[in-house]
Amino acid sequence: LALYFHSGEREEKCIIEDIPTDTLVVGNYKVQSWDIHKHGFLESAPGLGMFVTVTSPNGEVVLSKLYGPQGTFSFTSHLSGEHIICFQSNSTRFAVIAGSKLRIHLDIRVGEHFLDESAIQAKDKVNEVNVRLEHLIEQIHHVTREQDYEREREEKFRKTSEETNSNILWWAIVQTLILISVGIWQIKSLRDFFISKKLV
Amino acid sequence: VRSLLLAALLGALGAGGTELTLELPDSAQRCFHQELESGTKITLDYQVISGGHYDVDCYVEDPNGKTIYQETKKQYDSFSHHTELKGVYTFCFSNEFSTFSHKIVYFDFQVGDEPPILPDMNNRGTALTQLESACVTIHEMLNAVIDSQTHYRLREAQDRSRAEELNGRVSYWSVGETLILFVVSIGQVVLLKSFFTEKRPSSSGAGT
Numbered sequence: 001l002a003l004y005f006h007s008g009e010r011e012e013k014c015i016i017e018d019i020p021t022d023t024l025v026v027g028n029y030k031v032q033s034w035d036i037h038k039h040g041f042l043e044s045a046p047g048l049g050m051f052v053t054v055t056s057p058n059g060e061v062v063l064s065k066l067y068g069p070q071g072t073f074s075f076t077s078h079l080s081g082e083h084i085i086c087f088q089s090n091s092t093r094f095a096v097i098a099g100s101k102l103r104i105h106l107d108i109r110v111g112e113h114f115l116d117e118s119a120i121q122a123k124d125k126v127n128e129v130n131v132r133l134e135h136l137i138e139q140i141h142h143v144t145r146e147q148d149y150e151r152e153r154e155e156k157f158r159k160t161s162e163e164t165n166s167n168i169l170w171w172a173i174v175q176t177l178i179l180i181s182v183g184i185w186q187i188k189s190l191r192d193f194f195i196s197k198k199l200v
Numbered sequence: 201v202r203s204l205l206l207a208a209l210l211g212a213l214g215a216g217g218t219e220l221t222l223e224l225p226d227s228a229q230r231c232f233h234q235e236l237e238s239g240t241k242i243t244l245d246y247q248v249i250s251g252g253h254y255d256v257d258c259y260v261e262d263p264n265g266k267t268i269y270q271e272t273k274k275q276y277d278s279f280s281h282h283t284e285l286k287g288v289y290t291f292c293f294s295n296e297f298s299t300f301s302h303k304i305v306y307f308d309f310q311v312g313d314e315p316p317i318l319p320d321m322n323n324r325g326t327a328l329t330q331l332e333s334a335c336v337t338i339h340e341m342l343n344a345v346i347d348s349q350t351h352y353r354l355r356e357a358q359d360r361s362r363a364e365e366l367n368g369r370v371s372y373w374s375v376g377e378t379l380i381l382f383v384v385s386i387g388q389v390v391l392l393k394s395f396f397t398e399k400r401p402s403s404s405g406a407g408t
Contacts, residue, residue, distance in 0.1 A: 003218045003309065005232045016221040016304065018357065107218065129331065136338070143342075146349055150356065157360040164367040171374035178378060182385040189389050197396055 004105040009033075012088040013104065019077050020149035023111050023142065026074040027052075029067075030105040031089065041103050049090040050104075057081025066090055080149045111142040217310035219350075221249070224256065224295040224303045231292040236311065238286045243310040244269075246293070247276035247354050250361035252301030257294040263287025273297070276354075306354055 007013045017025060031050050032041040052073045054063040062083070063075045077083060089102055224230055236242065248254045258277070260269040262285055269279045269291075283289065295303050328336070 002216055002311070003220075003232050003234050005230065014223065016223060018221065018353070106220075108220065139342070143345060143349070146353075150349070150353060153356055153360065157356060157363055160360065160363045160367050164363065164370055167367065167370050167374065171370070171378075175374070175378060175381065178381055182381065186385055186389050190392060193393055193396070199396070 002105070002107055004103050007087070007089070007102045007104055009089060009100045009102065012086050014084050014086040015106075015108070016082050016084055017108070017110060018082045019080065019110055020145040021077055021080040022145060023077045024074060025077065025083070025085075026072065026109050026112070027085065028072050028107040029087070030070040031087075032069070032103045032105075033089075034101050034103070036100075051086075051088045051090055053086045053088070055084045055086070057083065080152065111139075111146075216312065217308060219306070219308035221304060221306045222293075224251075224293055224305055226298045226300055226302050227296050228302075229292055229294040229296060231290055232309070233288050233290045234309070234311070235288050236283050236286065238283050240283045240312050241280065242283060242289070242312075243278065243280045244291055244307060245276075245278045245310075246305060246307035247358070249304045249306055249354060249357045251295075251303035252298050254303075254358065254362075256303055256305055257297065258291065259294075260289065260291040262289055308350070 005013070019025065029050065029052075031048060033048055034040075035042050048069045049066050050069070050071070051066050052063065053061060054073075054075050056062045056077065057079050058081075062077075063073065065073065067073060075083075085108070087104060087106075222230060244258075244260065246256070246258060248256050253273075254275050255273040256275075257272045258269070258274060259267055259271070260279065260281070262268050262283070264285065264287075268281055271277060291307075291309070293305050293307070295301075
């Protein structure tokens with residue numbers, strides 16, 4: 001696996017994936033724990049597991065499972081938006097040992113549907129092209145979904161900007177009216193006050 | 201739409217990449233490491249999507265700990281490098297200069313050049329068939345689509361974040377200013393009235 005990062009024993013590390021609806025997300029991870037005696041990361045740590053939690057944009061938990069030290073998880077989004085994928089190890093034993101850390105290798109693939117390589121090899125050339133073309137069509141559907149999602153977001157963005165614009169206009173008018181009426185009230189109030197004090 | 205046709209046709213062969221979006225809390229640093237061979241081309245693109253002044257510190261270190269790239273308070277950047285040493289390369293994003301704004305940072309770390317989609321495209325004797333050259337064209341165009349979509353998605357996310365922040369600020373300050381307006385104007389009248397209201401027994405002629 002490619003990229004890795006470090007995490008504390010009980011620390012939760014999260015990444016954000018902003019994806020359209022009906023998208024398959026597949027993640028591969030491997031976790032290693034630090035061995036104080038060997039001053040290195042163990043190749044595999046028995047008993048070490050990883051809680052993978054995926055939260056959908058409206059707050060509901062889509063996936064929450066305990067996997068082993070190495071594993072693959074996947075989920076399909078039913079809503080478009082920011083999905084949060086969190087990793088937390090299940091170790092309760094090493095909590096007291098200071099300086100304990102974990103190395104988490106991670107690889108996340110969004111929107112890919114894996115090509116069944118074996119199905120391609122078995123058939124002849126024409127079928128191979130067929131299978132690849134079907135895969136290509138699926139990928140292009142994903143592009144379309146991303147574009148639809150982009151359209152949704154741009155609309156939300158435009159609404160926010162227009163709301164800001166009308167907010168500014170409305171508040172400017174309101175404040176001007178308040179200013180004028182308060183000014184009139186001030187003068188009237190002071191005039192009545194001075195008259196009552198027989199200064200005017 | 202990450203590594204579209206490439207992964208489809210070839211699986212991961214030498215080239216690869218990771219793109220992640222993460223939240224960087226204030227005064228925090230997040231580091232990522234990858235083991236690389238020498239002579240590989242790596243590219244790191246990053247962009248801050250939301251938070252504060254939309255900037256972040258970033259540095260990249262080679263296996264010997266030497267800093268090969270360092271920038272402070274950048275909003276987005278792209279960094280390419282040909283690795284000379286084999287070993288673990290580290291890149292880190294730091295929000296340590298910020299005390300209260302957490303940032304959302306997107307980065308794309310590409311390793312290796314993309315191999316051609318047809319395995320023996322460059323060194324075969326005959327010309328490509330129509331089907332094969334159509335495939336190559338589709339592949340190149342889809343790569344352009346991926347890049348374009350990612351670019352626009354990030355820009356839109358950042359602009360929307362700014363617009364929402366602006367909207368919030370306009371609302372709060374409008375309400376605040378209205379309150380201040382009331383407080384100050386009523387206060388002025390009360391204060392002025394209090395100047396002419398003597399509480400001392402010996403009046404200074406201003407009453408009666």
